[in-house]
Amino acid sequence: MKNNYIQALPVKQNKQDFLIGVYSINNIFKFTRYTQRLITGFDENDQPIYNKQIQRKIEKARANKIADFLINDPDATFPTNIVLHIPEEVIDEYNENEKNNFVDIKLDQKVFSEIEKKGGDVFISIIDGQHRIRGIEIAIERLKSDIEILITTLRGKSSPELEKKLNYFKERLQDLLNIELVVTFFINKTLEYQAMIFSTINRTQKRVSQSLVYSLFGLDTDDTPQKTALEIVLSLNGHPKSPFYKRIKLYGGSYGRNNNPPLSQATMVRSIVNLISESLRESENDRYKKRKDLLKRSEKSNRILPFRKYYATDRDGFISDILFFYFNEVRNVFEQDDKYLWDFKDNNRPSNILHTTVGYYALLEILVDILNETSIKEKLDYEKAHSLFYENYLNKIQELDVSDQNRYSFNQRGKKYFYLDMSLKIWPPSNNDDKRLIELRKLENE
Numbered sequence: 242m243k244n245n246y247i248q249a250l251p252v253k254q255n256k257q258d259f260l261i262g263v264y265s266i267n268n269i270f271k272f273t274r275y276t277q278r279l280i281t282g283f284d285e286n287d288q289p290i291y292n293k294q295i296q297r298k299i300e301k302a303r304a305n306k307i308a309d310f311l312i313n314d315p316d317a318t319f320p321t322n323i324v325l326h327i328p329e330e331v332i333d334e335y336n337e338n339e340k341n342n343f344v345d346i347k348l349d350q351k352v353f354s355e356i357e358k359k360g361g362d363v364f365i366s367i368i369d370g371q372h373r374i375r376g377i378e379i380a381i382e383r384l385k386s387d388i389e390i391l392i393t394t395l396r397g398k399s400s401p402e403l404e405k406k407l408n409y410f411k412e413r414l415q416d417l418l419n420i421e422l423v424v425t426f427f428i429n430k431t432l433e434y435q436a437m438i439f440s441t442i443n444r445t446q447k448r449v450s451q452s453l454v455y456s457l458f459g460l461d462t463d464d465t466p467q468k469t470a471l472e473i474v475l476s477l478n479g480h481p482k483s484p485f486y487k488r489i490k491l492y493g494g495s496y497g498r499n500n501n502p503p504l505s506q507a508t509m510v511r512s513i514v515n516l517i518s519e520s521l522r523e524s525e526n527d528r529y530k531k532r533k534d535l536l537k538r539s540e541k542s543n544r545i546l547p548f549r550k551y552y553a554t555d556r557d558g559f560i561s562d563i564l565f566f567y568f569n570e571v572r573n574v575f576e577q578d579d580k581y582l583w584d585f586k587d588n589n590r591p592s593n594i595l596h597t598t599v600g601y602y603a604l605l606e607i608l609v610d611i612l613n614e615t616s617i618k619e620k621l622d623y624e625k626a627h628s629l630f631y632e633n634y635l636n637k638i639q640e641l642d643v644s645d646q647n648r649y650s651f652n653q654r655g656k657k658y659f660y661l662d663m664s665l666k667i668w669p670p671s672n673n674d675d676k677r678l679i680e681l682r683k684l685e686n687e
Contacts, residue, residue: 248343279296320423330349332348478491483569485564603660
């Protein structure tokens with residue numbers, strides 16, 4: 242492992258995609274460790290959010306038995322995979338090497354620097370294999386301690402028996418530091434998906450109770466904003482008339498290299514939850530609340546949460562309809578040579594910002610602004626949605642050249658331009674002191 246890169250081989254198995262690599266435990270300890278703390282998501286600054294109610298605890302006796310096995314048996318092996326999870330928030334680069342079919346992933350430096358800190362964040366979490374990882378840690382700690390004690394003891398006297406033991410411990414320590422493990426990496430999966438993987442792996446060995454799965458991963462069978470958002474995303478992706486039909490990369494789906502949907506399931510789910518809950522951190526607390534409790538909001542809260550009232554009053558269909566009809570009107574707005582620019586030309590390769598995640602987020606921000614001044618009290622249909630979204634708002638942005646990749650680049654800068662241009666067209670500024678104009682000028686001068 243060099244320059245913060247992980248190299249692994251992509252694998253597709255029963256409609257699931259993951260990566261396989263081989264690493265020495267010494268290298269593995271550079272990017273992950275056993276930890277009781279469970280990351281449930283990331284806040285707006287890409288800082289981890291931890292579940293305060295749930296901690297992933299291991300059986301100490303089991304971990305110590307593994308340590309005994311490793312110290313006492315020179316032929317000890319671990320042929321089965323360690324399963325890890327890498328969140329997209331710590332991936333700087335993701336490159337597919339066509340020459341050898343390997344994937345090169347460059348991790349953010351904070352992954353490594355936090356591991357070195359006492360009590361630092363462990364961004365790459367262990368889905369399955371925490372007892373093995375902890376057992377190896379304990380074995381290494383024990384060996385280092387025993388070696389120090391033996392060296393101190395032998396300073397004052399000569400003992401062939403103790404020297405033989407010291408040499409054995411030194412050899413075992415080097416063996417353990419260099420022991421190679423087969424590692425499976427899953428990229429950017431929800432807690433629900435990670436729990437499914439854990440359950441599937443262990444179900445083939447012995448029966449695993451659902452209560453164990455849910456306690457380990459902090460999941461609940463009750464209604465949650467996350468569960469609602471997931472159901473909406475699956476519905477939008479599966480409806481043939483939906484603007485998101487087959488546009489979302491679902492967990493476990495099998496996709497060719499040149500047929501990769503532009504939006505990830507995680508992106509879509511997070512974007513909906515973010516319009517229900519006060520923050521990503523609060524969304525974890527909302528898992529444990531009844532829907533109607535979300536009608537209450539903090540006095541200090543000033544975020545616009547247009548989907549919160551619909552979720553709190555059991556009107557999930559409103560959320561689904563709003564997204565369906567709004568983005569359908571977006572699709573209708575941008576045309577060129579009698580073709581919708583929303584649609585892909587071929588192979589799902591993005592040719593304009595409408596095909597990207599940043600474009601989706603910019604359009605979602607405009608939707609939030611629209612809903613902030615519009616009250617939807619009854620279910621939408623095509624005619625009502627066209628009147629509301631197109632005639633009142635979106636017809637004003639149809640002259641924007643979304644294919645201009647210099648202005649609307651596929652990054653955060655392009656997203657800002659796209660949002661500001663749309664906002665200023667829909668709601669023209671009354672004077673030059675408009676905050677949007679100031680932000681636009683600042684962006685142009687950067």
